[in-house]
Amino acid sequence: MRITFRQLLVSCVTMASLVSVSANAQDNKAAPASSKGSSTTKASATSRHSNSSSPGPSVLGQFTPSVEEISVTTHSLSATGVTNRTPGGGLMPHQTAPRSQSGVTRDFIAKQSPSSNITSLVADLPGVTVSSQDPYGMTGDHIQMRGLNETQIGYLFEGAPLADPINYAPYTSTLVDTENLGAVTVSQGSPDLNAPFYNAVGGQITASALNPSRKAGGFIDVAGGTHSFNKEFLRLETGNIGNSGIRGFVSFSHTSYNNGARGPGGLFRYHVDSKFVKEWGDGNSISAMFSYNRQQATSWRSPTMAQWKQYGVGFAYSPTFSPGNASYYKLNQQNLNQQLVVVPMHFTLSDHLHLQVTPYYVHQFGPSLGGENIPASGGYYGTQQYGNLDRGTVVNGNILTSSRDPWNQKTGGLNTSADWNISRSNTFSFGWWYAYTTHEELSDFTPVNANGVGLSGGVIRLNGKILSGYDLNFMQQVNTLFIADTQKLLNDKLTLSAGFRVAMVSRQGTNLIPGADPYKMQGNYFEPLPQFSASYQITKQDQIYINGTTSFRAPESVEAYSQIFDPNSAHAVMQPQSLKPEYSISEEIGYRHQDKLYNFAMSLFNINITNHQVTSTGYIPGTNMMVASPINIGGQTSRGVQAEFGLARWHHFSPYVSGQFLHSTFDNDFNTGSGLLPTAGKIAVGAPKFTAAVGLNYDDGHFFGNFDLRYVDSQYTTFMNDQKMPSYITSNIALGYRMNSYGRIKHPQIQLNLTNLGDNHYLSGSSYTSNAKAHLTSTGATANASAPVYYVGGVFAAMVSLSTGF
Template sequence: MVIVPAYGQVSAATRNGSVNTSAAKARAKPPAAAARTAAPPAPQVEHITVSRHIPPTANGVTNLTPGGGLMPPQTAPRSQSGLTRDFIAKQAPTANIAALVADLPGVNFSSQDPFGLTGNNMTMRGMTQAQIGYLFEGAPMADPINYQPYSSMMVDSENLGSVTVSQGSPDLDAPLYNAVGGQITATEINPSHKQRGFVDLAGGTHSANKEFIRYETGDIGNTGIRGFVSFSHTSYNNWRGPGGLFRYHVDSKFVKEWGDGNSISAIFSYNRQQQTSWRSPTLSQWNKYGDSFNYSGSFTQGDPTYYGLQVTNMNAETVILPSHFTLTKHLKLHVTPYFEHQFGPSNAGENIPTTGGYMGTQRYDSLVGIPTGNGSVLTEGVDPWDQKSGSLNMSLDWTRGHNKLSVGYWYNYTSHQELSTFRQVYANGSYSNSPIIDATNGRILTGYDLNFKQQVNTLFIADTLSLLHDRLTLSAGFRAAMVSRTGTNNVPGADPYYKAGNYFEPLPQFSASFKITPHDQIFVNGTTAFRAPASVEAYSQIFDPNNSHAVEQPGSLKPEYSIGEEIGFRHSGFVNVAVSLFNLNMTNHQVTSMNYIPGTTQLISEPINIGGQTSRGIQAEIGLRRWHHISPYFSGQYLHATMDNNYNAGGGNYLPTAGKIAVESPKFTGAIGLNYDDGRFFGNFALRYVDSQYTTFMDDEKIPSYITSDITLGYRMKKLGPAKAPQIQLNIMNIGDNHYLSGGSSFTSNAHPVNTVAGGLYRSSTGGASTSAPIYLVGGAFAAMVSVSAGF
C-alpha cells in the first residue's frame, strides 16, 4: 500500500507500480482563474491510496511474480531464469532445488524419486549437474571434488526464498571452478521483523510424511538482530523396491543490520539422511523387468543384492557468514567465510574370496576370523568418506559516477579421506561392526585408501560502465583461477601412489546490454569457464578383492574449458518474454559416468574425456502477470550438441564419433505451467516434455522421449482460531503414472559392435567385439501428498 499526498510533494504511483509524474504535477497545479481571484486557501492534505491486493499467506505467496512464480524480472546481460515463493510454496514440501527448477528453459530434470527429495539428476543445455555451479547464500554447495550438488541437503523448501538459473555462464565473482555449463543460485528467506512461526505437516502415498516447524524471533530488543530456527523430519518407503528414506534437517539464519547497507548474516544447516539406494537397470533389463528390477526384499545367504545392504548416508554441517559493509559513500566490502563438512558412509553388498583374493595387487592367503571352506564370504562394503571444506570469498566495489570497479579474491581449502572396508554379513542379514583384516599383512582389507587435498586461489577484476542515462551497460572482467590438488592411495601396489594436478586458467568475460525502452532489453555476452577434473577417481586407482589389478584407472587430468556466446532479448510487462541464442565450444569435455564396480552393487564415478564438444541452440520463455487470478507460463529449448572428435577407446582404437549427437542432450525440451490463485482457492498445473537422449558416444543406444505432468490443488483460509492463513494443499506428481527411463546413469562408447576409424572391429582384450551397456535412472511414478500448514 502506498499513501501519496495529492499536491505533488512526492510522485504519484500508478496502478502497476510505475511512477506517473505528469499526473501528479497536473493534480498539484491550481486552476489559473482561482489563482487570480482569491488567495489560496489554507493547505488541506488529501491522501490517495494506491494498493495491490495481496492475499494474506503464511508461506510467503504474494502472487506478484509473472508466470505463477516462474518468471521474476531479470536484467542481467545473459540468459537467466528464476522462481520465487509464489511457485516454491505450491510444490510438494519434499521437493529439492533440482526438482523445483525442472520447468525452466534448458533444464532437463531426471527424476528417480516422485517426491523430488533425492536420487535425482539434472542437465542444462546438455551439461550435467557436475558442470553447473551451485551457490547457496553466496557459498558453493556442491561437493568441491566430484561437483555433485546433493541439493536435498542444502535447505528445506519451506525456507527457500528464491532460485536463479543462469543457463550459460557463471558470475565472474562466483566462488566456482566447475561451472562450464552455468550457475544455479539459491537464497534463503529472510527472518521477519515480527515474532511468529510456521508449521507444515504432510503425508502421502508410499507412507510419505514430513513434519516442519519454524520459529522466528522477530527483532530482538534494540540489537538490530533477528533470526529463525527450523526443524524437519521426512520419511517414506521407496516407490519401487524395498527400503526407504529418513531425513532430519535443521536450518537457522540470523541477521544483524545497521547503518547504510551494513549487514552480517549467520546461516547454519545440519542434515542427517539415509536411503536405500535405487537399482539402475540396463536397457535390456528395463525392457524385461520394468519397475520390478530392484534389490531383493528378503535375505538369502550369499546374495549381495539384499536391500538391507544397499544404504546411502548423506550428512552435512554447513556454516555461512555473508557480510556486507559500506566503508565510504563510494566503497563497499563484501566478505563471505563458510565451512562445510560432508560425510558418509555409502554401503553395498559384495561376495569376496576367503582365500586367494587381493588387497590392491597383493594376494592374501586368508582373512582374520573368516573360515576358508566356502570359497567366498558375503560382505558389506562400507565407504565412510569424510570431507571438510573451508573458504573465504571477498570483493571490493568502488563506484564513481557511471563507473563501477570490482576486485576480489577467493581462497578454499578442502581435505577428503576415504578408506573403504568390508564387514562380514551374518545369517540374519545384519553385518559386523568391525572391518575384515587381511591376515597376510595385518591391515584392514580395502579397495581404496584415499587421502586428497585441494587448495584454490582465485583473483578477479571487473569494470562496469553505464552510458546514455543508464540505458547502455558495458561490462568486462578477468578472472584467474589457480587449483592445486594432491592425492595418495595407500593400497599395496597402487600405481601411482601419489598424484598431483595443478591448474591455472585465465578466464575473461564481456557483456553488453541496451534498454530499447523501459520494458525491452537486448544483450550480448562472451564468457569463458573451466572445470578441474571431477572426482578423486581421476587421480587414484580403485581396487577390488576379486581382481588382481585395478578395476578403474585414473582418468584424464586435463581441465575442461568452455567459450560461450549469447545474444538475447527480453520484454517485461503484462506479457513477459525472454529469448536467447547460444553457442558453447568446449575442449577436454569430461562426461561423468556413474557405474557399478564389476560384481558389486557399489556405484563409483568414472570421468571420461571425450575431447571437444559444440552446443548450439535457442531457448525461450513466456509468462503472464496474474489476470483474473490466472498466470500461465511456457518454456522451451532447441539444442544441437555434437562431439567434435573421434573417441579414443584405448589400445589404439579410435571410434568414429566426430559429428555424433552428444549424450544427455535432448533436441527438444519444453514445459507448460498454469497457476490459479484467488486468495482462497489455488492450483498449479505443469506439463514437461523431454526428447529422446543418447547414452553412448556412437549414438547406438538411447532412451525414448517422455512426458510427465503434476498438479496442485489447495484451499486457504484467512484465520482459524490462533492459526494464521491456514491452508490445505494436495500435490499429485506424475498424474498419468508414466513409467519411463528419465536419464542415463552411466555412458559408454558403444552398446553394439562397431568398426574403428581404421576399419577394424573394435575388440576387447579377450578378442571378442567390445560392447558395454549403459545403465539408467528410472523415472518416479505416480505419487500424491497432502499438506496442512499455518502460521502462528
C-alpha cells in the first residue's frame, strides 16, 4: 500500500484547516442563511418534481429520484444552483427505489471543478472507483462498480443511451458542461427494466441537465489554474417566451490545458449545450436537448509496471522530433467529436394512462492518431505484400507515418413506454425501444515530413486503394420489448413488482482488407430478462427491499468480430474471438433510513456472471495505437456489502461517509488456446476488496468549503493474480466565498479547487492480461508472460474560478 506519511498528514491537516476556517467564518458571517433551507433560500419556483426531461418512472418501483435543484432561479442560495437541502453536502439525496441507489445533486456538483465530467463526479459514492488520468477530470471515463467496468454499466442522459453503442465507452465529457448538469444517480448492480441498454450487467448511471429558468438572464464562469488551465463558460436564458409556455437556454464553453508533469501536449475543447422546454396541462411536457463537442487531446501514454517503476509520471511521449521517432507527441492525438439531439416527451393521455416517448440521435467521430514506422518496401496490405512505396523519408528501411483511425458512427433511436394505472394500487407498464447504428472505420497512413512539422502529401495508396489495417463497415439494429406489473398492498406499505424484458440485437459488417477472414461478420442475440423486486415501508423513515434481476451484454467492440492487420505483419495482429453474450443474475437485500437529521443506506449483494468478458486494452504490436480486445474469462461471482451515511446540515456542516467490501472471484480456469491456466478461485481483476470515501461540506451562505478523501485497495491486474496495482489514497478540497446580489449581478462568487492534495503519484487503473509471468498450462505448454499497461493518476492541480448569475 503506497500511502506515505506526508500524504496522510497533508489530508488530515487540510480537513482540520477546513473545520477551523469554516468555524471562524461562522463567527464572522454577515448574512446568515438557514442551515436547513428555510423559505429565504428556497430552491425554485417550480415543483420539486418538475424535471420534465428526466426519464419517466420505471417499472419495478424504481423511480428516477426527484431532484431538489433542477432549475436555477434568482431565489436560489447561489447562482450556481446550491440550495444546501441535500444531506451529505449533496451526496445523499432521497431515494425510494427497491435497489442500491446513490446520487449527487447541485449542492455537490457546483462545488467541484468546473472541468469535471459525469464519471468523475460520482467517485465518492459507495462501491464506485474512478480511474482518473488528468487532474481536471476531463479525459477518461474508466470506472468500476462491484468488479465491473464502464463498458458493463449503462449510461443514460436525458432519457437516452448516449454511450458508444458498440464499444460502450461513455465519453461523458462530450455530453454536457458541468455548469449545466442538474443531477447524477448511480444504481449499483441493476438497471431499470425499461432502460434502453443491452450492456448494463453492472448497473446504471443516469444524468440530467438543468431545466431552463423561467426568468431571462444567464450565468458566466471563468477559471484558470496550474498547467495553463483555462475555461470560459457562458449560459444565456430566454426565460418564458411570451405566452408560448416555452423557455430555454443556450451555452458555450472553451477549455484548454497542458499536460505539465505528464509530458508535452495538452487538450482543447469547444462545447455547446442548448435546452428548450414546453410544459402544459397535468404532467405534459416536451424538452429538446442539443449538444455539440469538439475535443482534441494528446494521448496519455500507458506504462507497464516496469516502466512505471523506472519513469513514474514522466512516462510520456517524446517532446522533440527526430527522424523515425514514432513517439513524437504531435503524432499521437485523440479527437472526440460529438453531436447529439434528445427530445424527451411526457404525455398524460388520461387520468389512468401516461406515455413517455424519447427520440434521439447521436453522431460520434474521430480521428484517433498514432505515430508508426512502416516498411518502405516489402510491407503488407492485409495478407498481400507490397513493393516500394516511394514516399516519405526512409530511416533504417522504414517510413515514419501518421497512422489515422477516422472512425465515424451514427445512431438514431426511439424509446417509448406507457404506464396504465388499472387501479389505485395496481400499475401495468409496457414499452418498446428501437435503435439503428452505422459504423465506418478505414485506417490510413500518411508520411511525416523529414522535420516533423507536417504531413507529406496525401495518404499512401496502392494501385488506387488506401493502404490500411482495417476497412470496416458495421451495422447494428436493436429491439427490446418489456411488460411489468406493480402492486401496492397493506395500505401502500408493501410494493411488489415483476417484469419481463426481451432484448434482440442484430449485428453485421464487412472488412474489405485483402485476406480478411472472415470477410463478413455477424452476430445475433436474443435474451429473455426477468426481474422482480419487493419493498416494505416500515415507517415513513425506514424502508427494506429485496430484488432479483437479470441483465446481458452483447460482445464489446468491432474487434470482437473482425481481424486487425498492420503493414509490419504478414498476418492479422488481432484475431476475433467467438464470444457469447455476457449474462448476469444478481440479488440484493437492503435497508435505508431517511429523515430530517440524517440518511443511511446499506445493502448486501450477490452477482453471478456467465461468459464474463474482460476487456484487455493494449497497443497494436510496434505501434502507438491502442485497441480494446474482449476476452471470455468464463464465470465470475461477486459478493459484498456497501453502505453510506449523510448528515443533514448542522451548524452549516454536512458530513458524508461511504464504503464497500467486495469479494469477487473467477469461477473457471482460463483457456489460453494451448491449455488451461488454473484461474478458478482467483480474485477477479479490477475488484478492490475495500473502498471508502469521507466528505465534509460547509456552507453558511457566504463562506463555503468541501473536502473529500478517497481510499482504493490494491487490485489484481492479471487472471493468475501474479501482478497487482497498489492501493492509493487521494484527497481534494474546495474553498470559496459567495457575495450578496448587486442589482442584476446575482450572487457573484470566487472558488478555489485543489485536486490530489499532497501530489500523490499513483496508478489509477489498468488493462488486464492472463499472466504477467510465464506459467505452465494443463497440457504442459508454456503460457508466455504478457504485461498489463496502466493508467497513471492525475497529479496535483489548483484552479480558481469566478462566476456570477445575471
